[in-house]
Amino acid sequence: MSFSLATWNINSVRLRADLVTKLLREEAPDVLCLQECKSPVDKIPVELFAAAGYRHIVARGQKGYNGVAILSKLLVEDVGHRDFVARGDARHVAARLENGVTIHNFYVPAGGDLPDREVNEKFGHKLDFLTEMRDWFHGETPAKSILVGDLNIAPREDDVWSHKQLLKVVSHTPIEVDHLAQVQDSAGWVDVTRKDIPEGQLYSWWSYRARDWDAADKGRRLDHVWATPDIANAAHSSRVLRDARGWEKPSDHAPVFATFDL
């Protein structure tokens, strides 16, 4: 059995519902994980997605902020969520496919501007969120699991347009990279995207603030697809749909894809 999956920070699922359906119709992943839906669950345009063939939806939402959803052509079971750092934020949801694979969809806090928890509470929140992810997965020791989402960290030097210029910029600081590595180590998570594309610059996010995002190409790889070691070797064909960043009224993130043969 083979299935494909994509993760996309949509930055408002209602404003960009037509872009979601465009992606579903043109790229047709079996499962699409969305972050930053910025919508209560009951206001997600589920009929639109069902009409495109995605009849199974597992989501957590809140008004205006955060929000994660898993849209699927395949039957999925809602296997819950965890309120990381106990703020009542909708930043995690999990679903299980009939083949036994569990998919965790995360929206990790962005962390504010200053990379110092003493002066920026949001940075501390981000680090604490990552620490709780590490401890949770360490205790769970998951098998046949996939973890995707906007993790808001670009860990490698070639995951950012300038390693040197971003060392003190939130998303690429050594302490964040270390925290993310500890999450990854907690369950032996394999970075599927980099397993498939080991070399070269690779980005999934480009700021809205650039005059010409495509020409400047000052991107970062903030969106990730990870898998536990038992299924990581079944993954292939990873890619970033950079084109989507150039669509009309785009999200600032592009979707990241992977396929699993199980």
Added chain:
DNA sequence: ATGGTTGCACAGCAA
């Protein structure tokens, strides 16, 4: 060095 844009929701915060 600074400011640049977007979404939500209607001011200013979060990203």
